[in-house]
Amino acid sequence: MPRSAVAIALPPAELASVSAQLAEAGYTPIEVKTADDLEALLEVRHDIGVAILDGEYDFDRTLEMYALLHDQGRNVPALMVVAARALDRMSLGGRTSANDEYFTRPYSAESLRWRVEAMLIRAEVPMDEIGGTSTGGMMDTGVPMEPELDSRRGQIVIVFNPKGGVGKTTIAVNVAALLQIRKNQRVLLVDCDTVTGHVASSLGMENIRTVADAWTEAQTSGGVESFHDIATQHPKGVSVLVMAESPLHTEILEPKRVAEAITAACRVYDWVVVDMHPDYGPLNQVIFERADKIIVPVTPDVPAIRAAVQFREVAVELDIRERLAMVVNRANSGVSVTDMERTVGMPALAEVRSAGMLFVRAANEGRSAVERFPKEKVIDDIENLCDRMMATRETGAAKSGSGFMGIFSGGRNTNPTMRAS
Secondary structure, three states: OOEEEEEOOOOHHHHHHHHHHHHHOOEEEEEOOOOHHHHHHHHOOEEEEEEEEEOOOHHHHHHHHHHHHHHHOOOEEHHHHHHHHHHHOOHHHOOOOOEEEEOOOOOOHHHEEEEHHHHHOOOOOOOOOOOOOOOOOEEOOEEEEOOOOOOOEEEEEEEOOOOOOOHHHHHHHHHHHHHOOOOOOOOOEEEEEOOOEEEHHHHHOOOOOOOHHHHHHHHHOOOOOOOOEEEEEEEEOOEEEEOOOOOOOOOOOOOHHHHHHHHHHHOOOOOOEEEEEOOOHHHHHHHHHOEEEEEEEEEOOHHHHHHHHHHHHHHHHHHHHEEEEEEOOOOOOOOOOHHHHHHHOEEEEEEOOHHHHHHHHHHHOOHHHHOOOOOOHHHHHHHHHHHHHHHHHHHHHHHOOOOOHHOOOOOOOOHHHOOOO
């Protein structure tokens, strides 16, 4: 069965490249020049999954088209280009949907294609309309569909800093554990660091089956498993997935296929927490594009702060800036969090106090600190971080384009710098 059709109302110079990317991905791009064109299209085709609209050059026409997307019981999400100065004020006269998204020029046609894919999943379009095959069990990228436990899409949370040693794995492991143990969430913890990753070993899980193992076996067996099938469950409930045991055996981990499988896992899990290697390689870039949230652990030292500033600048170029939020790790080290916010240019989502030996002791026992030291104050810090992450999901801030920024109107951290974009 073919993928969804996408209505596109962009200038000719942009239309060609965007249409080519969508067609390559299996979608049917259809140009619409006027509101009448769109109305006629919606009357004859019922497979329009997303409409790409131009709200920067002709906003009145865009409002007309947007109204048609929600007329007569329709609920077609819009992906709309707007002027950068208007990005934080978009409301479409109160008619905007939680499934709509916005972007600014300049942009790449490839990034728009990934946005369309993510939006179709967020809008809960049936899987056979966004990549199923006639067999019903495989997306046309070779990624099997996850068994769907409910219709709500989970959140992809990346933990990343281009500098090592800032506590990425510690935060990823303990956030995943707390969400599972205290918040009763379904969590998949993914170790995407194929070079120095140690998520599994820090949880006492040795010699577990990896994605590279499973995909290599599939080349001869013909069977393909989802990430849910490959993952190993920790005794406390978190599902743990390791990409590869050795950096020398990662050629099978094609970036697009990995990203598709992570996205598919959101049909099973409430949270997919991804611990990433500190680089800007192809695998990381394609996962950045799929992320709902990107947590950036930063320790109060010059190298870590410089790395975070660099990532913020890269994120602007990749059009993922609004998804970033800093977690100040080892926060009780004498450097003001407000000063770090000003220097890094990111809001501090949470602070995690220094408790290195507790984390080391827990890892040496093959347990998370959440499990091993549940009453320590540092675990309260991890819980505060998780509460703020969950707040964005409940309010829909991540879907509306405001990312983390919508949660800073209350709570323990109320410094105005935290609310700045």
